[in-house]
Amino acid sequence: MRKTRLSFSAVSIEDKKPANNEIGAEKGHRIPERRKPSKSSTYQYTKKSFGPKRGTNRNWNNNKTGFRNERENKILPPAEGVVRIIPLGGVEEIGKNMTAIEIGDDIIVVDAGMQFSTDETPGVDYVIPNTTYLEERKDRIRALIVTHGHLDHIGGVPLVLSRIGNPPVYSRNLSVLMMRKRQAEFPQLPKVNENIVEKDSVIMCGKIKIRFFGVTHTIPDSMGIIIETPNGWIVTPGDYKLDQVDGIVSKEEEKEYSIFDKAKVLLLMTDSTNIENEGFSLPEVKVHQGLENLIRKLNSRIIIAAFASHITRLAHIVAFAESIGKKIAIDGRSMKTNIDVAIEAKLFEPKKGTIIPLEEIDNYPPSKVVVLMTGAQGEEFAALNRAANKTHTKFALHKGDTIILSASVVPGNELQVQKMKDGLTRQGVRIISYRTAGEDFIHATGHGNQEDVKWLHRKTHPKFFIPIHGWHSMLVRHKELAMELGMSEENIVVPDNGSIIEISADGEKINLRKEKAPSGLMMVDGISVGDTQDVVIRDRVMLAQDGMFVIIAIVDQNTGRLKKSPDLISRGFVYLKENQELLRQARILIKKGVEEGMLKRSARAEGNGENGIDLDYIKANLGETLSKFLYQKTAKRPLVIPVILGI
Numbered sequence: 001m002r003k004t005r006l007s008f009s010a011v012s013i014e015d016k017k018p019a020n021n022e023i024g025a026e027k028g029h030r031i032p033e034r035r036k037p038s039k040s041s042t043y044q045y046t047k048k049s050f051g052p053k054r055g056t057n058r059n060w061n062n063n064k065t066g067f068r069n070e071r072e073n074k075i076l077p078p079a080e081g082v083v084r085i086i087p088l089g090g091v092e093e094i095g096k097n098m099t100a101i102e103i104g105d106d107i108i109v110v111d112a113g114m115q116f117s118t119d120e121t122p123g124v125d126y127v128i129p130n131t132t133y134l135e136e137r138k139d140r141i142r143a144l145i146v147t148h149g150h151l152d153h154i155g156g157v158p159l160v161l162s163r164i165g166n167p168p169v170y171s172r173n174l175s176v177l178m179m180r181k182r183q184a185e186f187p188q189l190p191k192v193n194e195n196i197v198e199k200d201s202v203i204m205c206g207k208i209k210i211r212f213f214g215v216t217h218t219i220p221d222s223m224g225i226i227i228e229t230p231n232g233w234i235v236t237p238g239d240y241k242l243d244q245v246d247g248i249v250s251k252e253e254e255k256e257y258s259i260f261d262k263a264k265v266l267l268l269m270t271d272s273t274n275i276e277n278e279g280f281s282l283p284e285v286k287v288h289q290g291l292e293n294l295i296r297k298l299n300s301r302i303i304i305a306a307f308a309s310h311i312t313r314l315a316h317i318v319a320f321a322e323s324i325g326k327k328i329a330i331d332g333r334s335m336k337t338n339i340d341v342a343i344e345a346k347l348f349e350p351k352k353g354t355i356i357p358l359e360e361i362d363n364y365p366p367s368k369v370v371v372l373m374t375g376a377q378g379e380e381f382a383a384l385n386r387a388a389n390k391t392h393t394k395f396a397l398h399k400g401d402t403i404i405l406s407a408s409v410v411p412g413n414e415l416q417v418q419k420m421k422d423g424l425t426r427q428g429v430r431i432i433s434y435r436t437a438g439e440d441f442i443h444a445t446g447h448g449n450q451e452d453v454k455w456l457h458r459k460t461h462p463k464f465f466i467p468i469h470g471w472h473s474m475l476v477r478h479k480e481l482a483m484e485l486g487m488s489e490e491n492i493v494v495p496d497n498g499s500i501i502e503i504s505a506d507g508e509k510i511n512l513r514k515e516k517a518p519s520g521l522m523m524v525d526g527i528s529v530g531d532t533q534d535v536v537i538r539d540r541v542m543l544a545q546d547g548m549f550v551i552i553a554i555v556d557q558n559t560g561r562l563k564k565s566p567d568l569i570s571r572g573f574v575y576l577k578e579n580q581e582l583l584r585q586a587r588i589l590i591k592k593g594v595e596e597g598m599l600k601r602s603a604r605a606e607g608n609g610e611n612g613i614d615l616d617y618i619k620a621n622l623g624e625t626l627s628k629f630l631y632q633k634t635a636k637r638p639l640v641i642p643v644i645l646g647i
Helices: 020-026 157-163 173-183 251-260 284-297 311-323 333-344 358-363 383-388 414-425 450-460 472-484 534-546 580-607 615-634
Strands: 010-014 083-089 098-103 106-110 126-128 141-145 169-171 194-196 202-205 208-214 223-229 232-236 265-271 302-306 327-331 369-373 402-406 430-433 464-468 499-503 510-516 522-525 528-530 548-556 567-571 639-646
Touching: 083 265, 083 464, 098 223, 106 208, 141 157, 141 202, 141 208, 157 173, 169 173, 173 194, 173 333, 208 251, 251 450, 265 450, 284 302, 284 311, 284 402, 302 311, 302 383, 311 327, 311 333, 311 369, 327 333, 327 358, 333 369, 358 369, 369 383, 383 414, 414 430, 450 472, 464 472, 548 580, 548 615, 567 580, 580 615, 615 639
Parallel strands: 010 639, 106 141, 141 169, 169 194, 232 265, 265 464, 302 369, 302 402, 327 369, 402 430, 548 639
Antiparallel strands: 083 098, 083 499, 098 106, 126 522, 202 208, 208 223, 223 232, 499 510, 522 528, 548 567
C-alpha cells in the first residue's frame, strides 16, 4: 500500500508503489521532493468571499497589534556620531519595557520586561518584546542594564538574553537576586552573566560610559541610568516617584538628583504611567503610617492583600508587626519568593519565629496574627480569591476578620475584584480598601504624578524628550506637559514600539526615521517563543467566538462516492441534537460537494495524463462551501475542519 503525501486532515490510502523520490534514492540519486503550496486545514466564512466579519479583533495583518512575523527592509547602522534610540516595548502599553540605545558599534539595552496575556492572545503565557532587531546585531550588544526588579522590566530577561547573545547584565543587588529567581524557572537556558552595580557606580560598555543614580519606587534598589555622549547625557530614571512631603523632596533625594544641577542633558526618557494624575503622588511613608495605625488598633485577625512586588511595603509590615508582638503568615508563591529575596538581600531581618507557617495561625489569638496574601486583583487562583470562594485548602476566613486591600484596582479587573469582595463579605469579614480607609492611607502608586514629572523635567532640563512607559494617549499627554514647561515640539518624539529615533551627530536635531524595527508580539506559549504564531492565535480567537465544525468523510476512490454518511462534530457552535435539519442539509451538501468534486478532478487528471485524485482540492472546496452554508443558516462563523479519508 502506498501512502500519498497530503496536508493535515486529508488522508489517502492506496496500493503502495515506490514514490519517485524513493526510486531515486534507491539508485543513489537525490530527487528533489515536489512540494505543493501549503494550504490551511481550517476554513471560515470571510469578508473576502461572503461579507464582513463580526468583531474588531480579527485584523491579523495589523503589525501594531497583530501577530505577523515582521521582517523589515534592511536597516542601515547609524551614521558616525549619531545616537539611535529604539523603544522595543513599553510605549504602546504598560508592560514589556525594553529600549535599545545604539552609538557607533555599541548597543546598550535597557530593561527586558514581560506583559501578561490579554484577550488578543488567548492561551499565551505572556508576551516579551520583539528582539529581531537585536538578534541581527547581537555581536554589537555590550550590556543589558536593568533599572529595577519588577516583572514588566525583568520578566523577559532569561528568554531575551538567550536570543541576543547573552550579554552581561548590570543591576543593583536586589534586582540581580530577583532575576536569579526568574532565571531558575528556565534551567535549560544559559547562565546569566550577572554584575552588581551601586547607584553611584560608573562602568564602560564598549566605548560608552554609563553611570547610575538612585530613585524612589515601590521596590528597593531602583536606579536611573545615565549614558554619556559627546553632546550630553541620555537620562532615564526607570520607574520613579518623589519621596516628598508637600512638594519638598527629601534630603537624600535632593542629593541623588543634584548630579543634574550642572549637567548637560541631551535627552530625557521617562515614565508616563500617571501623567494624567494631577498633583504629587502620595508618598509611601504615609502608607506605612496608615498601615501601622490599622495594625495597631484592630483587635481582629488582619489579612493584608498587596502586590507581591511592593517589597518595601511588605518588609515594613513585617517589621512593624514584629515590633508589637504579632506573628506574620505569608500566602502566595510570588509573595513568599519576594520576601525570601528581600531577606536574602538583607533589606530586613525578621526574628526567628516572627514568620510562621500558614497552617499554624489558628494556634494564636486572632489579634496576634497578620496574614500577607496575594490576590488583591481578584486573580482566579490567587490566595485571597480562593479564600473568598472557600476553595483554599490551608486557610479559612473567620467571621470578624479584617481584610485590607493595599492596592488599587488595575483597569479591567473591576468585575473580578467586585466578585471577590462579595464572596468575602458573605463570610462576615470587614473589608478596608484604599477608598474606604479614611485618614489611614493604605496604598500609594509607585509612579510619579504630574508634579513629580514636572520636577524631574525642571531638574534635568533636557534638550530633547521621548516619553516612554505608557499607552499612546499617556505619551501624548506627557508631550503636552513638556511643551507647557517650555520645550519646543520639534524636540519631542512620541514613539511607537519599533520606532527608530536618531539624534544628529552635532546634537542639534532629533529625527524619527520612516523605517521601523520589527515590533510584532513575541509570544511565549508553553516552550515555544516567537512572532510566527499568528495562525495559532487566530484559530484560538475564532474558536472562542464561534466554535468549530468538523466534517469526517470516507470516500471510495474507485467510485468517487462516499462510503457512508459523513460524521459531523460540533464544539462551541450548535447543539447537534437540536439542529437535526441543519445537519441533514449539511450532509446533502457534503455528499454533493465531495462526489462532484471527485468526478471533476478525476476527469481532469485523466485528461492531463495524471494519476490519482487531489483530495486537497476536494477538502478546500468543501471547507469554503460549508463555511458559507453555515453562515447563511446560523449567522455564525465556526472554524470548519474537513477531514477526507480516501480508501
